[in-house]
Amino acid sequence: MPYSRFFPLWALWALLAGLALNQSSLAQSSPASPQLSVTDYTWSENGDSVELKLKIAGLSERAELRPYLRGGTASRAETKGTGVFPSAGPQQVILTLAVPPAQRWQPLSIGIGGFGNNQEADFNVSAPQGDLYVLAVGVKTFGGPDSSFPDLNYTVADAQALVKLLDGQHGRLYRKVNTFLLTEEKATRTNVLATMQSIVRQASANDTVIALFSSHGTEQGGQYYAMLYGGDARKFDTTAITGQELGAFYNQIKAKTLLLLDTCASGQAISGPGTARQPATQQLISTLESATKSASASKSKGGVNEYRSWITAAQANQESLEEPSLGHGLFTYAVLEALSGKFDSSAATEAGMDAQRQRDDIQATQLLTYVVERVRDLSSQYATTLPQRHVPYYTLIANSFPVVQLNVTVNVTINVTGNVLLPPTVNADPTPPAAPAVNGPAPDAAQGVFARAFGGKDNNSGAPDFPVKSLQKALDLQVGSRVTLSPGEYSLPKDGLTISRPLTITAQGGAVTLRCLPDSDGLIAKAENVKLEGLRFVGCALALAVRSGSTLIIGGEFRGNQQALLVSGGQASVQNTLFAENGANGSTTAAVRQSGRLSFEGGSFQNNDLGAIRADGDSLLKINNVNFVNNSRSVSDGGHIYLLGNAQLDLNQASFVGAQFSLVSLSKPKTAKLCNFSDQTPHKTYQVSGACS
Structure with a gap:
């Protein structure tokens, strides 16, 4: 008898079905169904090759992997194979794929064949688009006992660790990493200024600049000084750089920029007895703010770099600490944690982040907000006296950007080449299952x-x-x-809930809380006549998004969300609602309106991290009888309301307390309608003027 008569048909169908895989992870499978995932990939410095790190499981026989570019000039015959031996468990494989000139620094479509059963893997990889420039200045030796500056312990280690960590981004997030490590004898005024000027000349808008200054900082005669090697209070002109020079460096860079300033560790006062002096940290902050605002005011909207921020290790009247058990200053230690993705869970939670979530990259805003909370916690842990506790201070960043890449997410599809029959449907039952009983x-x-x-x-x-x-x-x-x-807490699904028809959602008889899962959204309104009454939104990445139609919000509150309200289409009216402690992820404000119309009647904004309202585009923002209190908890130059583009403001009967500015225009000077409002902020408005007419 022919052999096929004794081979069960069900086994044949199972074997053929097992060949049609569409998986990207290493789930359990039979040895006859190998699986492949991409765990990492790195481009060469000139873009002529890509190194692929793969994980393969379930091989029942030796495989000769053949990577090739789809649509490229390389063919399978020209590509060397890599042998992989049979193993049911996962195996790590590294392949290097040549990239022809026409496809260098371009997204690639890659195929890998040769691992049996007529199977091929298909996936895409992206390409880095810019270079990284790293300037790390670390000084621990100063001008001796008479210089007014004691030697430090870990500033050199701070600079070295940052360079080492960021150098690993070569070929991943960045095409090339250019590092400039200036420590001790190399950290002279001449070398530091020359390197700063070189970076300003070379770094383009597609690039990124990260600069760390770890040393002593001080103030004298209204001038801030960052001390360099051999720093001496008697020789500022040769052993220090000024706050104005740091500000010029920051403002002249065309690239995305992070300026990390751990230069306020000096506990020594330079001024003589009875001499009034501004604290060094405050002088640094004031100098950088002044330089930044002057540069922004002199440029057109298109000329202002909105992809940048600076952060100091401490606020006014505070000194930054070093800790022997950490081997670093507290500030740089927190920066290194964030850049390596090794978050402290408590600080991450306080910063509105999920420490356990695997991230593909670290954004600038995530770095800034995490460092603030982490240093706050570390200084409370290690400081022996209250004055030693310190909290970093940073500027608002208009547009965030990735700083480091931690992981890659690559969707791998494994296809069967040739013609393969799929098993027919057996015992198909046309009768749908009965609906569950309804009470x-x-x-x-x-x-x-x-x-x-x-x-x-x-x-x-x-x-x-x-x-x-x-x-x-x-x-x-x-x-x-x-x-x-009814009163209680309602959990929202990970992707939020969409309202696509006229609908009223109302709380009855008590507090109703809508709570999001970590890093998830809340409600999305896409209809006319949506009404939300008495609802409390908590813990959302984006609590409420109005995409189209009209939405009315009455009462309730938005508390502890990364972003409370986004109106990107249609219109929204908000009445007697509290917005409190929102904006924890660093890139958002309590209520963000991008287009359409947004109005507030009554209610208040309290203790939001990065401002209360941000209005963009060509839209109209109306505010009547609203109180704004302390809506700039984590930035040095924060305001309550930000206006960008051609946004218009109609404001009546409002009060502003507790930030640096009440109204800020980030793009150009604006004229607004301003009636009957109380402004108790130190600097009032920035580039916003108006009258009640």
């Missing part, structure tokens, strides 16, 4: 759906005596135009 009568369309977080069930009908448990289920029922929520 209670159908809800009345005039009343809508009722939900109760404690005691409701999602297999209930949604009638008053048979409430559902979740808001998601209440929206899915689509009965009437109203959802009534």
